[in-house]
Structures are given as structure tokens and as C-alpha cells.
Amino acid sequence: MNKMEQNMKEEKIKYDITVTNAFKKYGQNNVFNGLNMAVKSGSIYGLLGPSGCGKSTLLQCILGALPLDSGCIDLQAKSVDDVGYMPQDLCLEVTLTIKETFEYYGSLYRISKINIKNKLDELNKFLQLTDLNSYIKEISGGQSRRVSLGISLLHDPKIMILDEPTVGVDPLLREGIWAEFTKMAKEQKKTIIITTHYIEEANKSDCVGLMRNGLIIEEGPPQDILVKYGTDTLESAFLTICCNQRTITKKVDNIVQVKEKIQQKKITESENVNLYRIKALLKKNYRVCSRDYLLLFTVILLPILQTFNFCMAIGVPFKGMQIAYKNDEINILDCQYSNVNGCIFDEISNQTMSCVIINYLSSHDYDLVEVQDREVAEASMNHKKYTAFIYFPKNFTSGLTKYINDRQYFDLESRIFVHLTNENILFKNQISIDVLQSINYLIMETLNSCSNNPVSIGVPLEFNNLFGKEVKSFSNGIVTLFIAMVAFYFPSVFVVSVMMSEKMDGLLSRSMFAGVKILELIISMLCITTVLLLLQTSSSCFISYFLFLNPIQITNGIFVYVLLLLLLGWIGFLFGLLTAVISTTKLGGVYIITGSSMTQFILSGAIWPLEGQPQLLRQVSKLLPIRLVGNIMNDIAIKGWTLDHPSVITGTSLTVLYTILLILVLIVLGKIKKDLWVIQK
Numbered sequence: 195m196n197k198m199e200q201n202m203k204e205e206k207i208k209y210d211i212t213v214t215n216a217f218k219k220y221g222q223n224n225v226f227n228g229l230n231m232a233v234k235s236g237s238i239y240g241l242l243g244p245s246g247c248g249k250s251t252l253l254q255c256i257l258g259a260l261p262l263d264s265g266c267i268d269l270q271a272k273s274v275d276d277v278g279y280m281p282q283d284l285c286l287e288v289t290l291t292i293k294e295t296f297e298y299y300g301s302l303y304r305i306s307k308i309n310i311k312n313k314l315d316e317l318n319k320f321l322q323l324t325d326l327n328s329y330i331k332e333i334s335g336g337q338s339r340r341v342s343l344g345i346s347l348l349h350d351p352k353i354m355i356l357d358e359p360t361v362g363v364d365p366l367l368r369e370g371i372w373a374e375f376t377k378m379a380k381e382q383k384k385t386i387i388i389t390t391h392y393i394e395e396a397n398k399s400d401c402v403g404l405m406r407n408g409l410i411i412e413e414g415p416p417q418d419i420l421v422k423y424g425t426d427t428l429e430s431a432f433l434t435i436c437c438n439q440r441t442i443t444k445k446v447d448n449i450v451q452v453k454e455k456i457q458q459k460k461i462t463e464s465e466n467v468n469l470y471r472i473k474a475l476l477k478k479n480y481r482v483c484s485r486d487y488l489l490l491f492t493v494i495l496l497p498i499l500q501t502f503n504f505c506m507a508i509g510v511p512f513k514g515m516q517i518a519y520k521n522d523e524i525n526i527l528d529c530q531y532s533n534v535n536g537c538i539f540d541e542i543s544n545q546t547m548s549c550v551i552i553n554y555l556s557s558h559d560y561d562l563v564e565v566q567d568r569e570v571a572e573a574s575m576n577h578k579k580y581t582a583f584i585y586f587p588k589n590f591t592s593g594l595t596k597y598i599n600d601r602q603y604f605d606l607e608s609r610i611f612v613h614l615t616n617e618n619i620l621f622k623n624q625i626s627i628d629v630l631q632s633i634n635y636l637i638m639e640t641l642n643s644c645s646n647n648p649v650s651i652g653v654p655l656e657f658n659n660l661f662g663k664e665v666k667s668f669s670n671g672i673v674t675l676f677i678a679m680v681a682f683y684f685p686s687v688f689v690v691s692v693m694m695s696e697k698m699d700g701l702l703s704r705s706m707f708a709g710v711k712i713l714e715l716i717i718s719m720l721c722i723t724t725v726l727l728l729l730q731t732s733s734s735c736f737i738s739y740f741l742f743l744n745p746i747q748i749t750n751g752i753f754v755y756v757l758l759l760l761l762l763g764w765i766g767f768l769f770g771l772l773t774a775v776i777s778t779t780k781l782g783g784v785y786i787i788t789g790s791s792m793t794q795f796i797l798s799g800a801i802w803p804l805e806g807q808p809q810l811l812r813q814v815s816k817l818l819p820i821r822l823v824g825n826i827m828n829d830i831a832i833k834g835w836t837l838d839h840p841s842v843i844t845g846t847s848l849t850v851l852y853t854i855l856l857i858l859v860l861i862v863l864g865k866i867k868k869d870l871w872v873i874q875k
């Protein structure tokens with residue numbers, strides 16, 4: 195063959211992949227130093243090299259998933275349909291069955307159900323997959339790798355890029371797989387790059403390349419290499435090559451000088467968001483989420499349980515508190531409760547006010563304990579036994595009669611003495627209010643029955659509500675803050691868990707090689723989150739308003755109430771996405787969400803009113819999403835405000851602004867850092 199004929203033959207050879215003068219660094223670690231490589235169409239290229247030399251990095255640069263620092267890569271693929279990629283890690287959703295996994299990837303490539311089934315049967319013949327209904331988490335490592343390989347072949351791609359496809363596969367099956375690869379290359383003209391640690395299996399390749407020190411230091415058909423180095427095995431040929439360290443170093447030094455511009459393209463689908471991929475993602479994520487019982491408990495049962503807990507435990511009056519009393523006025527067994535002998539303040543009455551008060555307090559959820567010794571009872575207040583001690587002096591009722599008739603001659607020794615616990619200010623407040631109110635109420639009732647003017651003893655004033663529902667307990671006024679907390683926290687913790695799994699387990703990057711856009715995943719997640727959000731918030735509202743009868747006014751403000759809840763849930767969703775971007779671990783993401791939600795709840799006024807906070811902190815607290823939304827919801831529920839009210843308009847506008855702001859932050863971050871959601875595996 196003369197030189198001209200040889201040149202003509204070389205011109206006819208087509209290459210599906212060419213890498214020219216590629217450079218890539220991770221920090222100070224030079225992975226490629228002017229690497230060159232060419233893979234002929236319809237051939238198998240065995241990429242060999244020591245662990246950590248950069249084989250996987252090279253494959254990902256070829257696919258456009260990682261950028262080169264400089265150099266040129268030409269991949270003859272028009273769309274994702276032309277390429278099948280098997281990553282080194284499994285990157286499979288372990289809670290799906292083998293069949294469901296193939297269905298998912300099949301639907302991403304728009305393969306019909308029947309064709310997926312046929313292809314699966316065909317692949318099963320040489321990959322010998324186990325029972326197709328087995329869950330990935332239940333099959334062995336080798337079986338999982340075969341599933342992973344099957345997925346990269348499912349859509350019959352023209353170019354296959356396979357990172358260690360035969361690891362963990364038994365030798366006999368490996369033979370079968372290689373035979374199939376050879377058939378694909380020869381008969382169907384497929385181009386295959388395979389990295390492998392089993393050097394001898396690379397003998398079956400049409401061309402092998404040895405990568406070392408950032409270069410392909412030897413490349414050619416295996417037979418030619420054996421002849422060139424006069425050895426029987428590729429392993430010893432490569433040992434000889436590797437010993438020649440000086441040459442390699444020299445080569446590297448020379449090449450480092452000639453860095454070029456980057457020419458590398460990313461194979462992608464059209465930029466459009468596609469409905470069929472969203473449908474496939476929805477189906478897959480529904481399956482995955484519905485099998486994650488811990489997640490289901492967290493996002494469905496936990497909000498219900500927590501709402502019950504909240505309604506039963508927060509802001510309600512304290513019950514069963516022990517109050518000690520000593521009654522020197524009368525023996526408790528001699529107490530008369532019916533007004534048989536006329537008015538209690540008549541001289542002849544055998545009723546005493548101390549009995550009436552003790553009886554009243556006992557019927558109002560206090561546990562009244564009679565003590566025999568005043569000193570002992572007072573001392574026991576220091577030992578956490580009683581929350582209060584009430585002492586009724588001998589002449590309490592007669593003293594009270596004097597007080598009503600002529601205050602001037604009132605005997606101070608006839609007053610009731612109340613000692614309150616110092617343990618908790620809320621206990622103190624409740625007991626003193628209850629004791630005071632019960633005494634006032636009973637005296638007025640008694641005065642009424644004695645045909646006396648009931649206000650003759652009290653302060654001449656009256657408290658009343660003019661507008662809105664009456665707030666009877668602390669919880670009535672803060673229940674909306676709790677519902678707002680549910681609407682914010684659970685969607686954010688749900689989305690951060692799912693997105694971090696997608697990111698950390700390489701699931702998203704694998705789906706992206708099949709054409710999935712991040713926006714499609716976000717839309718599918720938003721749909722699932724919205725359904726969950728509606729479930730969570732409607733169950734919280736039902737428990738709070740229908741089972742525990744927290745006050746709510748039904749006006750057209752309810753529409754704003756529902757809208758605000760939805761918006762807050764979406765703010766939680768967006769915050770979860772943002773957390774998934776900045777967090778490097780799933781647990782870290784959950785910590786961020788939990789910590790920030792807890793801070794918001796503490797500052798929201800649900801534990802203690804904002805009015806107690808320092809001015810600056812109060813201004814910040816007012817703007818935090820849970821407080822902002824929960825507060826307007828409270829005004830709508832209790833005061834009956836609607837969208838006509840300026841505060842509702844301002845609060846709703848701020849909430850919309852929050853949503854837009856978070857979307858903008860995510861868009862800007864996505865523009866600054868392209869692979870925000872992906873960790874290459």
C-alpha cells in the first residue's frame with residue numbers, strides 16, 4: 195500500500211469521540227495534561243489506567259457533564275438518545291423494582307410500554323437479571339450493576355460510555371456481556387468506551403488506551419501493543435510502559451505549554467420542559483415517597499399528631515394543680531352549700547364564704563388538699579408540693595360582711611391569705627386570677643341572692659369585646675401561628691430530603707443524562723408537595739377549628755387565609771430547594787430547615803408575644819414568614835378581616851414578594867453555578 199492509499203484509508207475512518215489537548219485540574223491536582231484520544235465509530239475502546247488516574251473524569255468530560263479547563267472534545271451525538279452512559283456508582287433508586295426502574299428510564303426516552311417490555315426481555319437474556327419484581331435494595335451489588343448497565347442500553351444508543359460495567363460480575367457472565375458488546379460493535383456499528391480494572395478482558399477491545407499522569411501514554415489494538423512490547427499479556431506490556439517514567443514526565447512538560455481554548459459541548463434535549471418527563475418523574479417520585487414510611491410519617495402523620503398535641507397542650511388552662519388550704523372558719527365536713535337559712539350575710543346564716551370558695555375552686559379543676567397546720571403548709575411551698583396555699587381565718591365571712599356594710603371598720607386579720615408558688619409565673623398568674631375571680635364572682639352571686647347591689651363590693655367597671663370572636667385561652671390567639679408553622683416546615687423538610695437524595699445518590703445526574711431538566715424535577719416535586727401541603731394544612735385546620743373549637747369567623751377573608759397558607763407552603767418549598775443547593779449532606783439540610791423553623795417559631799409570638807421583644811428584634815420577627823403569614827391569618831380568623839383591610843393587603847403582598855424573591859435567588863444561583871443540583875458520580 196503506497197502512502198497515498200494509506201492517507202485515503204485514514205480519511206475514510208470515522209471517529210465518534212475525539213479528545214484533543216485536554217487539560218483539567220481539581221484544585222492543584224492535574225488530572226489531564228494535554229490528553230489526546232480518538233475512538234473509531236463501530237468499535238470498542240478499552241480505557242485502562244491505575245485507580246485515580248482520571249478515567250471517570252474523562253468520561254464525564256466527554257459527556258459534557260464536567261467542563262474541561264482547556265482543550266477540545268468532539269462527541270458525535272445530536273441528542274441524549276444517541277448516548278448511553280453507565281456511571282461508576284449505581285445511581286439507582288433503591289426503593290423501585292427492577293421493572294419499575296426500566297419503566298422510568300424507558301418513559302424518559304419516550305419508549306412505549308410494550309417496547310420497554312420487549313427490550314427488557316432482550317437485555318435479560320445476556321444480563322441475566324434476577325426476578326424483575328425485586329426491589330433494587332434487595333438484589334446483590336453485581337445484580338444491581340447489571341441493572342445499571344441494562345438501563346444505559348435500554349434506548350439502543352449509538353454510543354455507549356460505560357464506567358466499569360463488569361465489576362462484581364462473575365467471569366462466565368462477563369464473557370457473555372463482552373460477547374454481546376462485540377456483536378453490537380460489529381453488527382450494529384455501535385461505539386463503546388469501557389473502563390475496566392480487569393486488564394485482560396480489554397483484550398477483546400478493538401483498541402485500548404492506557405491513561406497515566408494525565409495522558410493516554412499508549413493507544414492501539416491489543417495485538418499491536420503485545421507485538422510492540424514483545425509480551426504475551428497486556429498487563430506485562432503496560433508494566434513495561436509504566437516503568438518508562440522519564441519519557442512520560444518529559445511528554446507532560448512539553449504539552450503543558452500548549453493550552454488551547456475550550457471546545458466542548460453538552461448533549462442535551464431541547465430546552466423545552468416536557469410533560470411526558472414530568473409525568474415520568476411524578477410516577478417515580480410518587481412510588482419512591484409512598485414506600486418511604488419514615489418520610490410518610492414525617493409529612494402526613496406527624497403534622498396531625500403535632501396539631502393534636504398543640505391543641506391539647508399549649509395555651510390551655512392548667513388543670514389538677516394542688517392547692518393546700520387551711521380553714522379556721524369551719525370544719526370542711528360541716529360546710530353547707532345550699533342557702534337554706536336565707537342570706538349568707540345574715541346573722542343567722544350557717545353558711546360560710548370559705549366553704550363556697552373551696553367548693554367553687556374544687557369544681558374548677560383544682561385539687562384542693564386540706565392541711566391541719568398553717569406553718570407546715572407554708573413551709574411545704576418551698577418543696578414543690580403545692581402550687582398555692584390559701585388560709586381562711588376564723589372570722590372570714592363576718593369580716594366580709596363588715597367589709598360590705600362598712601369598710602371603715604374592716605378587720606385586716608379577717609382577710610384570706612394566699613401564698614403562691616415561685617416556680618412558674620404562669621401558675622402564679624392563673625391561680626391569683628382564678629382565686630380573685632372566684633371570690634369576686636361568688637361574693638356578687640351571694641350579694642345578688644341577698645337582694646343586695648352586686649357591684650357594691652367590686653370596682654365599677656366592665657370589660658367587653660366590641661369586634662371579633664372572643665379569645666378565651668392563649669391558644670386561641672396563636673393557633674394560626676402553629677398552622678403556619680406546619681405549612682412552612684413540612685414542605686421544606688420534605689423537599690430537602692428528596693432533593694438531597696436525588697443530589698447525593700447521583701439519581702438526578704443520571705436522570706439528566708436521560709434528558710431530565712432540573713425545572714421538570716422541580717415542577718414534579720411542587721405538584722407532590724402541594725398535594726401534601728393541602729393534606730397537612732386541612733387536617734391541622736380541621737383539628738384546630740372543628741375538634742378543638744378555636745374561634746374562627748367565616749367571612750370572605752377565608753379565601754385569603756387559604757391563599758396565604760398555600761403561599762407559605764410554597765415559600766417553605768423554595769426554602770427547602772435553596773437549602774438543598776447549599777447543603778452538602780441530607781442530614782445537614784434537615785438540620786438547617788429544623789433550626790431555621792424553630793427560630794422562626796420562637797420569634798413568631800407563639801410562645802411569648804412579640805410585644806416583649808426588644809424593638810429591633812421585633813421588627814425582624816414581624817418579617818419572618820411564619821410570623822408574617824400566621825399573624826394575618828389570625829386577624830382574618832379572630833377579627834374577621836378581609837382583603838379590604840390595609841394590613842391584610844400589605845401582609846399578602848409581602849408574602850407574594852417573598853415567593854418571588856426566593857424564585858429569583860434560585861434562578862440567579864442556577865445561572866452563576868450551572869450544576870447546582872448535581873454531584874457527578
Ligand SMILES: Nc1ncnc2c1ncn2[C@@H]1O[C@H](COP(=O)(O)OP(=O)(O)OP(=O)(O)O)[C@@H](O)[C@H]1O
Nearest residue numbers: 220223225243244245246247248249250251252282
Ligand atoms: N469532585 C472532585 N473533586 C476533587 N477531586 C476529584 C473529584 N473527583 C475526582 N477527583 C480526583 O481526581 C482524580 C481522578 O478521579 P477519577 O474518579 O476520575 O479516577 P478514576 O481513574 O476513575 O479512578 P477509579 O479507577 O478508582 O474509579 C482522583 O485523584 C480523584 O481524587
